[in-house]
Amino acid sequence: MDFTLSPEALEFRESVRAVLREHFTPEVSERQHSSGTFNSPEINRALAAAGVLERAVPGLGKGDPIELWMLFNEMEKVSAPVDGISMALMIGGVVAHVGSQEQQDTVLAEILTGEVLVSLGYSEPETGSDVAAASTRAVRDGDEWVINGAKMWTTMGHVANWILLLTRTNPDVPKHKGLTMFLIPMDLPGITVEPVHTMGTERTNATFYDDVRVPDRYRIGEVDGGWKVMAVALAFERGVMGGTSMGVPLLHHFHRWAAEVRDDAGRRLLDDPLVREQMVRVAIDNEIASLMTQRCAYIAATGGLPGLEGSMVKVFSTDAYQKASKWFSRSAGPAGLLQFGESGAAGDGWVEYDARHSPVTTIYGGTGEINRNNIAERHLGLPKAR
Ligand SMILES: Cc1cc2nc3c(=O)[nH]c(=O)nc-3n(C[C@H](O)[C@H](O)[C@H](O)COP(=O)(O)OP(=O)(O)OC[C@H]3O[C@@H](n4cnc5c(N)ncnc54)[C@H](O)[C@@H]3O)c2cc1C
Structure with a gap:
């Protein structure tokens, strides 16, 4: 490209x-x-x-x-x-x-x-990574479907107008083949939303579906064809729609702070050779993540589905972000534990925030292990993990 x-x-x-x-x-x-x-x-x-x-x-x-x-x-x-x-x-x-x-x-x-x-309703309390094992049930009743079940990690569920909801419509076939996707309004009777707060600051939600009646026109894709819709959604989620540049602001905040802060001997943190090397390595990682993301966006915007390339950049960029935040926390010492608004906080509190936020990014959008499985199977031709 x-x-x-x-x-x-x-x-x-x-x-x-x-x-x-x-x-x-x-x-x-x-x-x-x-x-x-x-x-x-x-x-x-x-x-x-x-x-x-x-x-x-x-x-x-x-x-x-x-x-x-x-x-x-x-x-x-x-x-x-x-x-x-x-x-x-x-x-x-x-x-x-x-x-x-x-x-x-x-x-x-x-x-x-x-x-x-719009929020995404795939994960469930009992089935996180194994999305295809979803058990939220949709049962046909004339021109409607009746949905019962629970979803976990429904980010934006408390402010979203719609939800893309993965349901089980046929329990008697292999798990990938009995799923159907719906795109339904969040204000339908029977839907409730409970907050789930994460260590990375982001609020997400648990959502519950009790006899929710859904007209068939809210179905997206074929009956029992939910896995195909899921493949499109996942291909766009990873690498295409953001989540790969978070090391960039961290580097800027840390750089500014390291240029100001001095040790007892009056030396700037920025002049420490180890810190300089780490900053350069983070800058290189940020550039690589940026180019990998451009490639995914290009594939998606020209009609392709960058499912594999998305897994690659998701793993690379979130691991790099986590590594950068560990390095900078360690170099910042106690100042790296101070939060936004606290005097002396490293990078105005961003170092502390990124240390909490970066591990969470290796979980959402599919965990690092699940994305590695995808790369192993689809790119390296290794046997299926399950
Ligand atoms: C903040 C946040 C926001 C999220 N937002 C959404 C959202 O909006 N919508 C949504 O549907 N989901 C969302 N998720 C879910 C997320 O994308 C993951 O799919 C989900 O968290 C993984 O399920 P689990 O937490 O139950 O972990 P589990 O699936 O129980 O996994 C536990 C551990 O086992 C590992 N593991 C599991 N299976 C395998 C395997 N086959 N091979 C190797 N290792 C494996 C995992 O990598 C993990 O380390 C969100 C998660 C978080 C934390």
Whole structure:
């Protein structure tokens, strides 16, 4: 692929930066960290108004392929709240690929206004990594389905308007073959949402479905064809929709702090050769992650499904982020334990935050082990893990 940025892509990047300059205020950042809800309605709306969102839905073909990567790269580089809009655009891409005309005219059109969010309901309390073993049941009743079960880790479930819900419709066939996907409104009677707070600040949720009646038109994909829809969603989730540039702001925050802080002998931390080497290594990792992400975005935006490439960049970038945050915490010493707002906190508190947040990123979007299995099986040709 060609990594050169076209004039249109550069213009697009400037539109994203302009929105962030105006709408990513200290108040938005503070709200993100105090609530754990990594979403900003102001930024989402402004991105829609600037014509950015429709260009960034994978498969819609409205923008230069590289723009998909640029949006999330620019947001993550300044630590803007990205989870809400990235999940919405990802599901927008799923609807564009496999949704009915009605779903494209309603859900996709709503997503593009920046006003509507969508959550993902795959994981369950008893089946996390083994997603295909989902047991939330959907039983047909005339033109409707009746859904019963529970989902775990439904991030954005408390603010989302829709949920992409994986259900079991046939328990008598091999597990991958008896699944059906629905895209349903979150305000249907019978849906409840309970908060789950994580050590990485992000709030996620447990969600419960008690006799939820769902018209068949909310089904997305074929009956018992949920695994195919899942493959599209997973291919977009990893590597395409952000989550791979988080080492960038960490490096900036640490660099600024290391240039100021001095030891008892008056030496700057920045002049310590070990610290310098680690910073260079982090910068190299950040660049590699960026190029790998561009490749995934390019594949997705030109009609492909970067399932394997997404696993590769997810593993690489989240491991690199975790390694960087460990290195910088260690170099910062006690100052690395101080939080936002505490005097003397390393990197204004970002070192402490990243140390809590980076391990969580190796779990969501599929754990590192599951993504490694994917690479082992699909790229290296090793035997199936299960
Ligand atoms: C903050 C957060 C947000 C999330 N958001 C969402 C969301 O919005 N929607 C959603 O559906 N899910 C979400 N998830 C779920 C996430 O994507 C993982 O799939 C899920 O957390 C893994 O399941 P589990 O936690 O039950 O761990 P388990 O599946 O029980 O795994 C436990 C450990 O065993 C390892 N393991 C499991 N199976 C294998 C195997 N076959 N080979 C090797 N090792 C294995 C795992 O890697 C892990 O280390 C989120 C998770 C977190 C932490």
